[in-house]
Amino acid sequence: MIQTLKIIQPDDFHIHLRQQNYLKDTVRYAEKFKKILVMPNLTPPIVSIQQAKIYREEILFYSKNNSLEPYMTLYLNKSLSKQELFEFRDHNWLLGIKLYPSGVTTHSEYGIDKIEEYFSYFELMEKLNIPLLVHAEVNDDNIDFFDREKVFIDLYLSRIRNVFPELKIVLEHVSSKEGVEFVLESQNIAATITPHHLLLTRNDLFLPRLNPHHYCLPVLKTKEDRDFIAKVVLSGNPKFFAGTDSAPHPVYKKECSLSSAGIFTSPIAIELYITFFEKNRCLDKTVIENFLSVNGSKFYHLPINQTTITIVKEIQKIPESYPLGNDKVIPMWANRNLTWKVISN
Numbered sequence: 001m002i003q004t005l006k007i008i009q010p011d012d013f014h015i016h017l018r019q020q021n022y023l024k025d026t027v028r029y030a031e032k033f034k035k036i037l038v039m040p041n042l043t044p045p046i047v048s049i050q051q052a053k054i055y056r057e058e059i060l061f062y063s064k065n066n067s068l069e070p071y072m073t074l075y076l077n078k079s080l081s082k083q084e085l086f087e088f089r090d091h092n093w094l095l096g097i098k099l100y101p102s103g104v105t106t107h108s109e110y111g112i113d114k115i116e117e118y119f120s121y122f123e124l125m126e127k128l129n130i131p132l133l134v135h136a137e138v139n140d141d142n143i144d145f146f147d148r149e150k151v152f153i154d155l156y157l158s159r160i161r162n163v164f165p166e167l168k169i170v171l172e173h174v175s176s177k178e179g180v181e182f183v184l185e186s187q188n189i190a191a192t193i194t195p196h197h198l199l200l201t202r203n204d205l206f207l208p209r210l211n212p213h214h215y216c217l218p219v220l221k222t223k224e225d226r227d228f229i230a231k232v233v234l235s236g237n238p239k240f241f242a243g244t245d246s247a248p249h250p251v252y253k254k255e256c257s258l259s260s261a262g263i264f265t266s267p268i269a270i271e272l273y274i275t276f277f278e279k280n281r282c283l284d285k286t287v288i289e290n291f292l293s294v295n296g297s298k299f300y301h302l303p304i305n306q307t308t309i310t311i312v313k314e315i316q317k318i319p320e321s322y323p324l325g326n327d328k329v330i331p332m333w334a335n336r337n338l339t340w341k342v343i344s345n
């Protein structure tokens with residue numbers, strides 16, 4: 001039985017670090033990863049290169065050993081000037097522009113309503129080779145909540161792909177069978193996958209009783225969806241790579257009515273991914289390493305990390321909570337035992 005895994009240090013190509021008095025903690029929790037791709041859904045959102053630069057410097061300031069490599073995204077809306085697109089490629093730490101349909105998730109109120117109004121941006125992004133990162137869910141309350149991803153793909157994403165075939169697109173945190181199929185049949189489209197969409201199903205939202213710490217967006221789906229996502233990861237398909245979507249909210253915003261969406265996994269995410277591989281009897285170093293540490297960098301044309309980490313078979317208890325500024329955040333599977341531990345990086 002495999003007891004130790006030594007792999008290239010993993011990257012997290014989708015993380016929420018928040019701001020102000022939360023940032024110091026969230027940066028520390030991300031430090032088992034090498035490259036991180038930081039989401040722009042702050043208040044106000046990051047809509048300019050200058051804002052992203054200041055945010056990135058703050059992140060670097062809090063990074064203890066200076067080993068973390070933060071990459072940044074801009075938030076697509078009318079405040080994002082086209083001039084920024086022309087300058088985007090001058091900064092090698094900028095990786096993409098994030099599309100949030102308005103109202104679909106945390107701080108998406110600044111997002112977009114009429115996708116057609118942004119076709120001129122997509123045209124320019126295609127020309128300038130700037131990836132479009134998509135939160136692929138419709139904001140239409142008449143659509144069944146569990147179908148939001150599928151319907152967004154049918155109504156919008158497939159159109160964007162067809163009109164802009166050379167545009168690089170990342171279907172962020174893919175959560176459904178239809179999402180995976182869409183990526184498989186499309187050129188120039190990749191997807192990030194979270195640990196929670198690999199380990200949980202929508203039953204985990206309700207059993208043993210309603211659990212706000214399993215509420216995220218896109219919402220957890222059926223076992224069939226989860227197993228379909230698992231299959232494509234286990235197959236080693238290079239279009240799929242790790243992006244935790246670790247999204248900390250203070251406990252008072254989770255354990256209340258109108259609970260905020262987001263699952264916090266950052267400090268234990270590598271172990272959760274390894275747990276997924278073990279559960280599926282696939283402790284295959286190449287498959288694991290490609291998913292966690294290679295595929296994403298290749299997609300974004302970034303160098304593969306020189307550093308490695310070692311993960312050993314050892315029990316560690318997931319804490320009940322982690323400090324978050326003056327508040328606390330409760331992680332996925334709080335108080336449960338993990339059987340893997342990252343011991344060095």
Ligand code: DOR
Pocket residue numbers: 016041105106135215216217218245247248261262263
């Ligand atoms: O569950 C989520 N939380 N999904 C998102 O898309 C945003 C995130 C957050 O920022 O809290």
Ligand code: ZN
Pocket residue numbers: 014015016039245247
């Ligand atoms: Zn996210």
